[in-house]
Amino acid sequence: MTGNPNKGTPLVEMRDISIAFGGIKAVDHVTVDLYPGEVVGLLGHNGAGKSTLIKCLSGAYHKDAGEILINGEKVEIDSPRDARKYNIETIYQTLALADNLDAASNLFLGRELVSSSGFLDDTRMEAETRKIMGRLNPNFRKFNVPVSALSGGQRQSVAIARAVYFNAKILIMDEPTAALGPHETQMVAELIQELKAQGLGIFLIEHDIHAVMDLCDRAVVMKNGQRVGCVNVNEVTDDDILGMIIAGKKPPQAY
Amino acid sequence: MTDTPSHLSTPAPKPSGNPLARLLKATEIDTRLLGMLGALLLIWVGFHVYGAIFNNGGAFLTPRNLWNLSVQTASIGIMATGMVLVIVTRNIDLSVGSVVGVTGMAMGILQVEVLPDIVGIGHWSIWIVTTLFGIALGGLIGAFHGWLIAYRKIPSFIVTLGGLMVWRGMAFLANNGKTISPVDSTFALLGGGPYGAIGATGSWIVGLLACAGIIFLLVNGRAQRRKHDFPLRPLWAEVFLGAIGCGAVIGAVLLVNAYPWPIGIVKAYVKDQGLTVDPETLFISHGFAIPVLILIGVGIVMTVLMTRTRFGRYVFAIGGNPEAASLAGINTKAMTTKIFALMGALTGLAAVIASARLNSATNALGTLDELYVIAAAVIGGTSLAGGLGTIYGAILGALVMQSLQSGMVLIGFDASIQRIVVGLVLVFAVYLDNVYNSRRK
Numbered sequence: 001m002t003g004n005p006n007k008g009t010p011l012v013e014m015r016d017i018s019i020a021f022g023g024i025k026a027v028d029h030v031t032v033d034l035y036p037g038e039v040v041g042l043l044g045h046n047g048a049g050k051s052t053l054i055k056c057l058s059g060a061y062h063k064d065a066g067e068i069l070i071n072g073e074k075v076e077i078d079s080p081r082d083a084r085k086y087n088i089e090t091i092y093q094t095l096a097l098a099d100n101l102d103a104a105s106n107l108f109l110g111r112e113l114v115s116s117s118g119f120l121d122d123t124r125m126e127a128e129t130r131k132i133m134g135r136l137n138p139n140f141r142k143f144n145v146p147v148s149a150l151s152g153g154q155r156q157s158v159a160i161a162r163a164v165y166f167n168a169k170i171l172i173m174d175e176p177t178a179a180l181g182p183h184e185t186q187m188v189a190e191l192i193q194e195l196k197a198q199g200l201g202i203f204l205i206e207h208d209i210h211a212v213m214d215l216c217d218r219a220v221v222m223k224n225g226q227r228v229g230c231v232n233v234n235e236v237t238d239d240d241i242l243g244m245i246i247a248g249k250k251p252p253q254a255y
Numbered sequence: 256m257t258d259t260p261s262h263l264s265t266p267a268p269k270p271s272g273n274p275l276a277r278l279l280k281a282t283e284i285d286t287r288l289l290g291m292l293g294a295l296l297l298i299w300v301g302f303h304v305y306g307a308i309f310n311n312g313g314a315f316l317t318p319r320n321l322w323n324l325s326v327q328t329a330s331i332g333i334m335a336t337g338m339v340l341v342i343v344t345r346n347i348d349l350s351v352g353s354v355v356g357v358t359g360m361a362m363g364i365l366q367v368e369v370l371p372d373i374v375g376i377g378h379w380s381i382w383i384v385t386t387l388f389g390i391a392l393g394g395l396i397g398a399f400h401g402w403l404i405a406y407r408k409i410p411s412f413i414v415t416l417g418g419l420m421v422w423r424g425m426a427f428l429a430n431n432g433k434t435i436s437p438v439d440s441t442f443a444l445l446g447g448g449p450y451g452a453i454g455a456t457g458s459w460i461v462g463l464l465a466c467a468g469i470i471f472l473l474v475n476g477r478a479q480r481r482k483h484d485f486p487l488r489p490l491w492a493e494v495f496l497g498a499i500g501c502g503a504v505i506g507a508v509l510l511v512n513a514y515p516w517p518i519g520i521v522k523a524y525v526k527d528q529g530l531t532v533d534p535e536t537l538f539i540s541h542g543f544a545i546p547v548l549i550l551i552g553v554g555i556v557m558t559v560l561m562t563r564t565r566f567g568r569y570v571f572a573i574g575g576n577p578e579a580a581s582l583a584g585i586n587t588k589a590m591t592t593k594i595f596a597l598m599g600a601l602t603g604l605a606a607v608i609a610s611a612r613l614n615s616a617t618n619a620l621g622t623l624d625e626l627y628v629i630a631a632a633v634i635g636g637t638s639l640a641g642g643l644g645t646i647y648g649a650i651l652g653a654l655v656m657q658s659l660q661s662g663m664v665l666i667g668f669d670a671s672i673q674r675i676v677v678g679l680v681l682v683f684a685v686y687l688d689n690v691y692n693s694r695r696k
Contacts, residue, residue, distance in 0.1 A: 060582055081584035096582045098575035100642035101568075109572055110583035112565050119563040127483045 003255050004218075005232060006035040009072040011201040012088075012170055017056055017066035026052040028225040029066070034170065034201040039192060041216035041233070042205045043245055049225040050205045051093070054172050057203075058090040059083035070170075084111070089168035093175045093205075095159040099148035103140075104129040106147055107162045132161045136191065153184035160191065171195065174205045189215060209238045221245055229254035281492035287636055287691065291651045295658065302662035314665050318514035322541055324654070324661055325511075326447040326612065329546035330355075330605040331624065332653035335631040336557040337601035339649045340594045342632055343574040345641035346404065346411035348595065350418030351602045351628055354396055355621025356426035358606040362389040363435035363616025366442060382442035390603040396422065397599015401592035411595075419625065426618040436615030446612030447544035449520045455512045458542035462508035469500040512540040546608045550650065553601065558646045570594065574642035630677070631656050634684040655680075 010033040019027045027049045034040050042050040055061040057068065059080040067074055070086050077083050083090070090096075097106050104125040113128070115121045126143055133140040137157040147155055156176065163171055173192075177185040192202060192215055206212050212219055213233060221228040221244040229250045231241065240251040279286060303313035314320055334351050341348045366385040374380055400418055404411045437443065444451035453461070473493050480487050488496075516524070516539040525534045561567035572580040573587050581587050605624075610616045635652030637644030659680060663673045 058582075079584065080582050084584060090582070092582065094578070096576070096579035098572040098579050098642070100575035101571060105568060105572075109568070109580070110585055112568060114565070119559075120565065120568060123479045123483045123485070126485070 004033075004230075006033075006038065008035075010034060010069075011036050011071060012057065012203075013069040013072075014053070014057060015067050015069070017053060017063050017068075019052060019056060019061060019064050025225045027056070027063075030222065030225075030227045031066075032203075032220050032227070032230075034203060036169075036201050037196055037199045038217045039196055039202045039204055039215055041212045041219040042203060042222065043207075043212060043219055043241065044222035044228075045245065048222040050222055051174055053222070054090075054174065054203060054205060057083065057170075058088060058172055060090075081110075084166070087167060087169035088172065089163035089166060089170070090172040091159050091163050091174065091176055093178060095155055097147050097155060097159060100146050102146060103133070103143055103150075103158045103161075106158055107132070107165060109162075111166065128165070129161070132165050133157065136161050136164065137187070152179040153181065153187075156180060156184065156188070160188070164191075164195070169200060171200050171202045172205075173202060175207065176204070177206075177208070177211065185211075209241060212241065213238055223248045231255075278492075278495075281489050282496050283488060283492075284496075288647070288651075290687075290691070291635070291648065291655070295651065295655055298655065298658045298662060302658075302666060306666050310666060315662055318510050320661070320665065322511055322514045322544065324657060325547045326544045327661060328650075328654050328657040329447075329544075329550040330609045330612070331627050331631055331657065332550045332650045333553050333601050333605045333608070334598075334624065334628040335635065335649035335653045336553055336646050337598035338628050338632040339557075339635075339637050339644040339646055340561070340570050341411075341598050342629070342637045342639060343570055343641060343644045344591065344594055345574060345577070346591070346594075347629065348397075348400070348411065348415045348598055349625050349629075350396075350400065350415040350422060351598070351605075352621040352624035352626075353419045353422035353426065354393055354599060354602045355606040355609055355624055356618055357396070357422040357429065358389045358393045358603045359610040359616045359620040360426045360429040360435070360618060361392055362386075362606065362610060363438060364430060366439045367435050377440065379441065381439045382445070385439065385442055386445070386604075386607050389607050390600050393603025393606065394596045394600035397602065398592055398596035400599070401595025404595065405588035405591035423618070423622075426620070429618070430616075432618055434615050434617045436613075438610060438614055438616065442607075443611050443614050445545055445549070445607055446610070446614070447546045447608075448612075449516045449539075449541060451546070451611075452511075452541040452544045453548070454542040455540035456542075458508045458511055458540070461543060461548065462504050465504045466501040469504070470497055473497050508543075511543050514541045515539060516541065546612065549604070549608065553604070554646055554650050561646055566590075566593070571642060574644075576642075627653075627656055630681045634681065636688060655684075 012034040014030070014032050017027055017030050018025065030049070030053055032040065032042070032053070042054065044050050052061060056063040057077065059077045059082050062078065068077060069075065075082075075086060077086070077088075098109065101109070104122070107129050108125050113121045113125050115124075130143060137154070140154060140157060142150055142154065147158055150158070156179065160176070176188050180188065189211070192204070196202060204212075204216060206215075216233050218230055219233055219241060220230045221241065223245070228244045228248050231244070231251065231254045235253045236251055240253075243249040243251065244254070279289075299315055303315040305313075306315055307313035338348060338351070362385045365388055366381050370378070370381045370384060396418070400411075400414050403409050403414045473496060477487060477493060518534065521537050521539055522534045524539070525532065525537065561570065569580065569585045569590055572583065572585060573590060577587055606621065609620055613620070631652035632644065632649045633639065633652070634655055635645065635648030635650070637649060656677065659677055660673060663676060668676070
């Protein structure tokens with residue numbers, strides 16, 4: 001059996017997306033889709049265009065051509081603010097944290113809670129941060145220090161909390177475990193399963209082939225800005241996927 | 256990392272160490288602030304003692320000198336609060352001194368040559384229109400700089416270096432290099448002087464309001480922390496903070512009220528008012544100078560802006576990680592333009608005070624101010640790498656710079672030595688800051 005196992009309207013559909021930087025086609029007519037409650041891995045070499053593609057969805061880049069559909073409806077995403085409007089949250093590889101601010105300020109950055117007089121409600125933001133961190137990382141204690149003073153895992157949990165707190169429906173994770181130890185990696189894996197069970201759709205950019213086999217339902221492989229193909233992870237071996245990444249060789253199950 | 260679970264509302268662990276460390280921990284006082292106050296005290300006492308030993312009597316720690324010091328700090332201090340925002344967002348503004356010059360000249364022409372023809376000489380509205388015009392003109396110039404930096408992507412160093420030369424040239428051309436003097440008499444009050452101060456009663460009212468404000472902030476802060484179950488400061492620490500704050504305010508009121516009007520002014524005043532008392536027996540206090548009250552007002556507004564509003568939060572976020580700020584949906588270009596516009600508006604306000612204090616507008620007004628303003632912000636703990644800085648630090652920095660300047664004038668150092676000392680202090684202060692920051696980590 002081959003083909004997309006999902007039926008109905010996808011949560012996200014990126015059709016025929018292209019973007020070029022100074023004549024170099026970073027993404028070249030790529031189409032991907034994502035259904036609720038599924039994890040789609042985006043794979044490929046460095047420079048294959050995965051991050052660039054996903055930044056068109058998160059509003060950081062502006063696509064040159066193609067269209068984006070959310071729940072079957074065409075949308076325009078011109079800025080990170082637009083993406084947030086459609087409940088798209090992104091955890092960037094760099095985490096995109098302001099190192100000089102504390103966890104609460106980072107979590108609410110761009111969406112601060114204000115009191116009725118219009119001033120920042122820092123105590124309420126800290127209280128909310130304590131609540132969500134209590135769920136995600138119960139050992140987290142460093143609420144009143146800049147995030148530069150946190151460990152890699154703690155910083156990661158702040159970035160994740162930011163995406164989770166605002167009721168994301170579509171979550172983009174760009175190598176979420178790259179800087180983490182084994183224990184924290186396990187934590188992220190469990191979180192992905194939990195969010196998936198809640199019905200979120202997750203795009204996961206990942207280099208570690210074992211993590212892909214464990215976490216993803218489908219995997220889209222890109223090479224030189226183009227889409228090699230998409231496979232249902234349970235129908236292929238890791239060697240098949242590696243073949244797609246390295247040689248651009250499409251196994252028979254791919255579509 | 257300690258992972259032992261503990262409930263939020265449990266009191267902080269028993270304090271340990273020496274009493275000073277315990278005091279600092281309980282009151283949550285910024286040790287940096289203490290360091291700056293200590294340095295200031297050292298400078299003040301140092302100049303006074305030097306004067307006492309070598310110049311027949313110390314002249315520094317006198318009500319008169321400290322009052323003058325406060326007035327001299329106002330203009331630089333106001334600009335330094337704006338420079339904090341500029342430097343925190345990893346920019347620089349070299350043009351502020353020249354913008355003081357050009358807005359000062361424009362205001363001089365407006366209030367002496369334009370407005371009197373329209374509303375009549377000495378009209379009450381002249382100072383208001385002139386002041387608003389100066390602030391608006393400064394704001395427009397700053398917004399233009401900001402637009403060039405944010406939208407045309409020219410480095411701020413270059414834009415404002417160009418501005419440094421262009422606006423100084425404009426200031427000269429505005430009136431062909433001629434000085435405009437005197438300015439409107441009400442406008443001149445904004446620069447201080449015996450009439451430009453609020454007197455003993457007014458100073459007490461301001462002082463008591465300030466004390467009420469300090470107590471309100473402490474009580475309110477405690478209530479907020481309690482509401483959310485955050486750890487509270489011990490009660491004695493709150494009382495201690497309140498006492499120190501109110502004590503400082505009352506001390507300042509006593510100080511400015513201890514500086515009487517000079518006898519010449521008192522005689523003129525007695526004659527003007529048709530009083531029959533002997534001027535020699537009258538003790539009329541200066542009280543707080545108006546420019547100092549403006550500086551304090553600006554300091555409070557800017558502190559609220561930086562710590563309690565989205566705008567301030569975004570300033571720090573851009574300084575900490577511009578890319579993250581942009582990914583969080585913050586319009587960093589519009590922010591940069593606004594920050595420079597605010598810097599410009601504050602520069603316009605500083606020009607009001609500087610020209611009012613001189614009672615004239617000259618094309619050289621504000622020369623080298625950019626260096627003192629940047630130095631004040633940096634001495635006050637604003638990091639040139641971006642992301643760090645406080646308004647109170649910048650104002651204290653301005654006070655340190657001004658104390659050095661006027662202290663050296665008092666003890667008779669000439670201008671060349673003054674520059675050498677100020678330059679050395681700037682470099683040394685930043686070195687100390689580096690040492691402090693690396694120890695804290």
